[in-house]
């Protein structure tokens with residue numbers, strides 16, 4: 562049985578969080594002399610809402626299956642990863658499970674926080690070997706990070722494997738859905754009520770086209786969110802980001818159009834790449850990128866750099882030998898990549 566109290570670090574359990582001026586008074590007033598701000602209006606002289614309620618309300622309305630209390634906002638999902646580790650993993654004692662090849666920041670933040678990382682490699686279909694994963698869990702395993710669709714392989718993780726982890730693990734299963742908007746699979750946020758140990762991460766950096774604003778979203782039970790709110794920096798989402806994303810959410814008609822265009826380009830690019838003699842394999846993708854195995858990844862990467870085209874060389878990553886990762890660009894950009902690769906001498 563999942564018991565949140567059992568997995569919170571003891572120092573966090575007793576922590577008295579910082580109480581900001583905006584936490585202590587959050588109503589409407591005519592004169593604000595409580596936060597040592599500059600009284601002259603620059604548009605940004607006031608601190609932003611530390612709980613970001615207006616933005617969370619908009620996100621909850623968009624998602625429909627969550628309330629604003631089920632939402633944590635981070636300075637990118639990277640901050641959310643770090644907050645999860647700091648809330649639940651005791652340095653030098655606890656461990657997390659990751660499934661390489663996967664997003665590198667779970668490991669980096671694990672290392673920064675001095676948390677042991679148990680790496681259970683995905684199988685050759687880039688799926689989780691559930692029995693091996695369950696066997697690796699011990700009393701100090703606090704978090705399991707599942708990236709679905711997975712970066713860099715691109716495919717979604719089998720929902721039955723994820724269900725099995727959720728049912729058999731007494732810590733938190735974090736599902737990173739950074740690329741879910743490009744996938745036909747339903748989001749795990751629909752299952753938050755069913756699994757108290759489920760934490761879903763999404764981001765405005767990919768399908769929403771707002772990477773520079775830095776807005777990551779965590780969805781979980783109100784109790785899990787409360788723990789993370791206790792330790793987050795008071796003003797972690799700046800005013801420009803809050804206002805810009807609210808505006809985008811009020812007029813988001815182009816987002817689905819762009820997702821459709823990117824997905825269509827993904828299929829075209831996959832087909833064109835598959836026909837090239839230098840390409841050995843194009844992996845199926847539910848994301849806005851393709852993992853492509855070529856005859857010589859280093860040579861292909863260097864060749865493209867010389868043409869002014871930058872892709873990601875993944876050849877040194879486990880299970881990705883000979884692979885490059887290509888983000889789906891505009892139709893014009895993708896055509897240029899194909900034309901360049903057509904001209905490449907093997």
Ligand SMILES: Cc1ncc(COP(=O)(O)O)c(C=O)c1O
Pocket residue numbers: 636637638639640664708712737739740763764765766772775776777
């Ligand atoms: C799987 C995955 N999660 C999270 C992120 C980071 O997202 P953010 O920009 O919200 O920090 C990335 C970025 O590439 C990613 O690939």
